[in-house]
Amino acid sequence: MAKTLPFIHIKAAKFPVLPGEDEELVNPGTYGKALAQYLEVRLKEKAYEVPFICCEDWGWWVEIKGLPFATGVCVYATSDLPENHELCIAVAPTPGSRWSWRRFRPIDTTPYVTKLLADLTAVFTSDPEVEVLGFPEDYPLSEPPPPEDGPEQ
Secondary structure: OOOOOOOEEEEOOOOOOOOOHHHHOOOOOOOOHHHHHHHHHHHHHOOOEOOOEEEOOOOEEEEEEOOOOOEEEEEEEOOOHHHHOEEEEEEEOOOOEEEEOOOOEEEEOHHHHHHHHHHHHHHHHOOOOOEEEEOOOOOOOOOOOOOOOOOOO
């Protein structure tokens, strides 16, 4: 059975709903573009290849290239983001063995996604404008939980 990584649950007024973001949303209330943009910059500073961010039906996806499997960061917010400033992120995929068609063999994602989670934690804990509320294993926001493996591929 694959181990799951915790969510990183944060609170920060520095990630507001951006002007025009409503027009980009696939589903109402799936905000998080400001946090996705912030992570795009901060992960590049940590030598990750981040070619794009995009809105999905469940939230925002921060794509990461250069690893031996498809991976990224899922950004989730509640529809009341402007009032409560709470968001959470998750790394996708979860740790464990994942089949790679490109390499035609299983790849152990564990060391890669564990490092990514540690780097994300360092990004948030080093920013005095971000309050880390916890690292729950269950989806911490008040709305239905997101899908487990990021965007459809």
